[in-house]
Amino acid sequence: MYRIRLFAVRHARGFEWIYTRFEAVMVALDPVFSRLGYNRVERPVAVVERALKGLLFDCRMCGQCVLSSTGMSCPMNCPKQLRNGPCGGVRDGGFCEVRPAMRCVWVEGWDGASRMRGGDRIREVLPPVDRSLEGSSAWLRASREKATALRAARDAARTSMAEAFAEARDIEPASAPLAEEPSSAVNRGDQP
Ligand code: SF4
DSSP states (O other), X not given: OHHHHHHHHHTHHHHHHHHHHHHHXXXXXXXXXXXXXXXXXXXXXXXXXXXXXXXXXXXXXXSSOOGGGTTTOOGGGSTTOOSSOOOSOOBTTTBOSSSTTSBOHHHHHHHHHTTSTTGGGGGSOOOOOOGGGTTSOHHHHHHHHHHXXXXXXXXXXXXXXXXXXXXXXXXXXXXXXXXOOOGGGOOOTTOO
């Protein structure tokens, strides 16, 4: 699948576009996943994720996907599994020092990132791999975290609005002053 991996990097912009939309769908499905139980959907989603990303990116199912920060080049394919590379041993032509027939995944990553809208994220330092997440679905984890953050932001906005209204009630007059009635609207008893 090495050729497909290189294809994914060459089309990193397109994959970025697809993933952004896909993630929005996954976030929108949060109420459904919550109702079914994230534990129950974990396995089937992970099976699909493994098959699809395995084909496209040689994914190793690390459970904390960083493809959108690495130009769509999976860093787990680096023989040293460097999360912030390259290592410094890159050969002439951008080939890996451990596997000379393979292009360095980080050289590929920088190439892919240069094609992406959010390519600058490759400059951010990534945290070390959490091995306890291996085999789990990164799709579910990322979308669940995003949905939780969105819910928290919505709740905070509601709370601050409720607080603002309470303050407004404290300072509002007991009754609103009545506007003066136009003379044409005054009901005179002597008129039919
Ligand atoms: S970063 Fe992890 S989840 Fe993403 S493609 Fe690589 S191994 Fe798979």
